[in-house]
Amino acid sequence: MTGGRLTEAELVSAWDHALDRPAAHRPLVLLGRPDAERLPVGAVAALLLRTAGDWTGGRVETIMDCPACPERLEVGFTVAELLAAAPSPPTGTFTIDWRGHRLTLRLPTPADLAEAARAGDPAAAERRLLQSCLVAAEPPVAEPADLLPAVSAAMAERDPLGVVAVALTCPACGTETEALLDLPAWAWQAADARVRRLLGEVHRLARAYGWSEAEVLGLGPHRRAAYLEQVP
Ligand SMILES: [Zn+2]
Structure with missing residues (x-):
């Protein structure tokens, strides 16, 4: 691994291993750092934006379904504008005051989300996530579910x-809606498209010159492009 940024050969290998993992875990493999699962979810999203942005010309484009009609809505941002809107989240704990209680919290991580998802329904998952991220409450809170709106807002802000x-x-129909932009899923799709293109290039050059996959990927993008121009 080279400082968290994968080489093309490492990307192909990471993609291959990631396909054996659950879909939610796959994007983390692209970061090439073992602590990714324990970073705040937004910190992971920022790293994925930088990594996958290199493969998409710095664009985040995705399609969402209109909830009211068959229209498909195109959504587009630049990586730069998304990163500019987000300061680095705290990796440790932070405190907020809520109705006379002092709450010590930490931000959710991909590991927390994966564990919460095993709780079953969305409400149970939300309670499970709160349990993981509420480090202390002084004095103790009788009904932790009451904290959810305040805690969600504090987390979104940080x-x-x-x-x-x-x-x-x-x-098409004028319906106004709010949709969630799934940055890890977008990053995985960008990686998948990138790897399949690389493997297509390996296929063409291997057939033309008899080179191995490692040799083709080892050429680097510019020399590979020059050879591809020679191949009918
Ligand atoms: Zn519509």
């Missing part, structure tokens, strides 16, 4: 890329 909501207006 980790804006943790949950990215996009306001959309359907051009």
Whole structure:
């Protein structure tokens, strides 16, 4: 691994291993750092934006379904504008005051989300996530579920890329809706497209010159492009 940024050969290998993992875990493999699972969700999103942005010309483009009609809505941002809107989230704990209680909290991580998802329904998952991230409450809170709105707001403020909501207006039927932008899923799709293109290039050059996959990927993008121009 080279400082967290994968080489093309490492990307192909990471993609291959990631396909054996659950879908939610796959994007983390692209970061090439073992602590990714324990970073705040928005910090992971920022790293994925930088990594996958290199493969998409710095654009985040995705399609969402209109909830009211068959129209498909195109959503587009630049990586730069998404990163500019998000300061680095705290990796340790932080405190907020809530109705006379002092709450010590930490931001959710991908590991927390994965554990919460095993709780079953969304409400149970939300309670499970709160349990993980509420480090202390002084004095103790009788009904922790009451904290959810205040805690969610405090987390969103400190980790804006943790949950990215996009306001959309359907051009066909005028319905206004709010959709969540799934940055890890976008990053994985970008990696998948990139790897499949690389493997297509390996296939063409291997057939033309008899080179191995490692040799083709080892050429680097410019020499590979020059050889590809020679191949009919
Ligand atoms: Zn519509």
